[in-house]
Amino acid sequence: MNHDLESALGELADRAEQSHRLGRAPLPVARITARARTRRRTRAAVAIGGAAAAVVLVAGTAFAFLPDRTSPAPPAITPSPSVTRTTPAPSPTPTPTVAPVVLPVGNPALPFGVCGSLVTSPAADPVDDRVAARLAPDAGAMTSGGYLAVGGEVERSPELGSSLVLAVPDGGPRVAVVRDGVVVGTAGFYPGTYDAMSGRSGNQGETAWFRGALDLTVCDPADGGPATPGRPLPAGTYELRPWATVVTFDGDLPPELAQGTLTLAQTAALDGAARATALGAPATVTVTGEADEQLPAPGTDVPLDATTTADRPACDGPAPAAPVRTAMLDLQVTPQATTFAAGSPLLAAGTVQYTGPGRLRAYGYYAIEYWIVRDGIVVGTTVQANDAFSVVDLGAGAPLAFAEDERGLTSCISGVDQPLSDGNPLPAGVYQVYPGWIFSAPVVRLPSETVPLQDTSAGYAVTLGTPFTVTLT
Amino acid sequence: MSWEDDLDRLVAERGSALVAYAYLLTGDMSAAEDLVQDGLVRTYTRRRPDDVTWVEAYVRRVILNTYLDAYRARRRFAAVTHLIATPEATDDELTAAGDRADVARALTVLSPRERACVVLRFFDDLTLPEIGRRLGVSPGAVKRYLSDARHKLEPLLGPQPGLSTEDVPTIARGAGR
Numbered sequence: 191m192n193h194d195l196e197s198a199l200g201e202l203a204d205r206a207e208q209s210h211r212l213g214r215a216p217l218p219v220a221r222i223t224a225r226a227r228t229r230r231r232t233r234a235a236v237a238i239g240g241a242a243a244a245v246v247l248v249a250g251t252a253f254a255f256l257p258d259r260t261s262p263a264p265p266a267i268t269p270s271p272s273v274t275r276t277t278p279a280p281s282p283t284p285t286p287t288v289a290p291v292v293l294p295v296g297n298p299a300l301p302f303g304v305c306g307s308l309v310t311s312p313a314a315d316p317v318d319d320r321v322a323a324r325l326a327p328d329a330g331a332m333t334s335g336g337y338l339a340v341g342g343e344v345e346r347s348p349e350l351g352s353s354l355v356l357a358v359p360d361g362g363p364r365v366a367v368v369r370d371g372v373v374v375g376t377a378g379f380y381p382g383t384y385d386a387m388s389g390r391s392g393n394q395g396e397t398a399w400f401r402g403a404l405d406l407t408v409c410d411p412a413d414g415g416p417a418t419p420g421r422p423l424p425a426g427t428y429e430l431r432p433w434a435t436v437v438t439f440d441g442d443l444p445p446e447l448a449q450g451t452l453t454l455a456q457t458a459a460l461d462g463a464a465r466a467t468a469l470g471a472p473a474t475v476t477v478t479g480e481a482d483e484q485l486p487a488p489g490t491d492v493p494l495d496a497t498t499t500a501d502r503p504a505c506d507g508p509a510p511a512a513p514v515r516t517a518m519l520d521l522q523v524t525p526q527a528t529t530f531a532a533g534s535p536l537l538a539a540g541t542v543q544y545t546g547p548g549r550l551r552a553y554g555y556y557a558i559e560y561w562i563v564r565d566g567i568v569v570g571t572t573v574q575a576n577d578a579f580s581v582v583d584l585g586a587g588a589p590l591a592f593a594e595d596e597r598g599l600t601s602c603i604s605g606v607d608q609p610l611s612d613g614n615p616l617p618a619g620v621y622q623v624y625p626g627w628i629f630s631a632p633v634v635r636l637p638s639e640t641v642p643l644q645d646t647s648a649g650y651a652v653t654l655g656t657p658f659t660v661t662l663t
Numbered sequence: 664m665s666w667e668d669d670l671d672r673l674v675a676e677r678g679s680a681l682v683a684y685a686y687l688l689t690g691d692m693s694a695a696e697d698l699v700q701d702g703l704v705r706t707y708t709r710r711r712p713d714d715v716t717w718v719e720a721y722v723r724r725v726i727l728n729t730y731l732d733a734y735r736a737r738r739r740f741a742a743v744t745h746l747i748a749t750p751e752a753t754d755d756e757l758t759a760a761g762d763r764a765d766v767a768r769a770l771t772v773l774s775p776r777e778r779a780c781v782v783l784r785f786f787d788d789l790t791l792p793e794i795g796r797r798l799g800v801s802p803g804a805v806k807r808y809l810s811d812a813r814h815k816l817e818p819l820l821g822p823q824p825g826l827s828t829e830d831v832p833t834i835a836r837g838a839g840r
Binding site: 195196198199200202203204206207208209210211214216217218219221222223225226227229230389390391442443445553603605610630631650 | 666667670671674675678679680682683684686687692695696699700703704706707708765766767772781782785786788792796799801807811816818820823825826
């Protein structure tokens with residue numbers, strides 16, 4: 191059996207064209223025209239409104255840069271030791287002294303985002319609201335010296351930027367940690383010095399979702415002012431403001447960007463390029479306690495295990511060995527119920543967490559899949575033809591959570607290399623259900639090197655969680 | 664000629680060909696017709712009258728993006744929801760026999776992007792970099808989609824040497840600088 195795809199597709203298209211011409215109703219051109227006409231009117235109205243808004247914006251911007259002659263000058267922002275010192279209770283052993291933390295002074299001359307800048311200062315590059323930097327902390331509070339698990343991304347706004355051609359930071363958004371209107375800390379998923387850019391274009395630009403544990407420490411002021419850089423931020427409430435420098439293009443994405451090896455400066459020097467700033471909604475976090483030193487980052491001292499790999503379960507094959515942490519990914523799944531009617535869906539919540547050093551980058555499926563085993567043989571799966579090939583970039587200490595999702599336990603198609611659901615519900619019985627997370631092309635990015643963990647020609651990889659018993663009634 | 668006349672002419676002359684192209688992507692005639700309608704609306708919301716040949720190429724690109732858009736739209740910030748490609752039906756009348764039937768059935772196991780890559784490569788005869796530009800992804804990602812497609816299609820269709828891609832560095836490897 192060998193089929194020539196080129197001729198088969200051509201023949202398929204010819205037949206479809208013929209079938210449509212002879213056997214189907216013509217395309218409703220009147221309805222198509224009416225829909226297009228309505229949209230053209232809407233676009234015209236939006237364009238007029240947009241022009242008016244632009245005039246207001248220009249006027250407002252100009253005004254903002256003029257000296258304000260009516261308002262009093264804002265109070266000078268001075269450094270203030272923010273640690274609350276308390277008198278230690280008498281104890282048999284001396285309490286370690288925590289040296290005061292000095293936060294950077296606000297400097298209105300610095301552009302927003304850099305250490306010591308004001309939150310009200312303009313960014314170095316104009317803001318483009320077609321691109322958004324986003325940040326989502328897992329919690330609203332953390333202990334000083336600890337880490338805050340967050341998710342983040344820099345992507346085109348779904349409403350405004352669907353056709354925008356641009357390059358975004360390959361390392362994800364930066365985070366300005368703000369207190370009393372001053373950027374006192376800077377954080378990110380990668381070091382601030384990592385400035386490689388990644389291209390996005392068309393309606394289908396790749397997206398990248400970052401997870402990581404941020405350390406909230408005092409930054410080093412860009413103007414050389416006084417501060418205690420590296421010290422954990424003291425107790426208090428802070429704003430986390432995501433931002434990113436992006437580069438937009440007025441034409442197609444330059445081919446140089448496709449390889450993902452250009453820096454920000456190189457990207458901005460390409461034809462048709464314009465630098466811009468992406469901003470996002472701030473999040474609030476409360477730091478409690480005091481710490482003299484920052485704890486080591488999760489995964490720092492863990493050696494990389496590049497060899498442990500789960501076998502991909504095969505339909506009609508033996509039950510897989512599990513759990514297996516492929517690519518040092520730990521999968522935890524909690525089913526809502528383990529006894530339910532045949533044909534009813536399985537409901538389960540789960541997380542996958544990278545447990546190794548550096549950062550793991552892979553193309554991941556945004557769901558947990560299941561392989562179903564009976565009498566030691568794989569008889570079913572939930573895997574379907576799937577298109578969730580988004581880039582995920584994971585750091586230790588920040589689990590990637592999956593929304594509780596209904597998954598039908600179905601039998602599988604035999605005889606294919608990558609088992610797929612055949613859509614038929616499994617009959618009543620007792621089964622072992624093996625949860626797994628599918629991903630491909632995983633690499634670990636260490637400060638010194640990037641280590642590929644999978645031969646990409648081998649199809650997808652899977653990390654397997656602990657199996658559980660399900661009874662279908 | 665007004666844009667309405669232009670649209671009329673395109674539909675009359677090339678409507679069925681556009682449906683056929685959309686059919687390769689969806690595997691379902693009704694879905695293909697819907698896709699073409701959406702593509703035409705999106706095109707003529709912006710376009711002024713132009714040469715039909717040029718407009719047809721443009722509409723094909725819009726059809727491709729519209730087809731894939733439905734899947735991208737499901738990816739949301741922090742919404743780690745499952746993305747399931749709707750199982751695509753095959754039209755019995757169209758796929759009654761031979762290679763056509765096998766290929767049409769086999770295509771249903773591909774994800775939308777894999778399927779789009781296969782169509783762009785084998786029907787539109789595009790190079791990897793050009794496919795990447797059409798889809799807004801890197802050549803390395805195209806290579807990955809085609810490689811995945813090969814793994815899924817070969818057990819069903821036999822060896823597919825055409826799906827062996829040249830050694831284009833992937834984004835992931837390229838990022839290892």
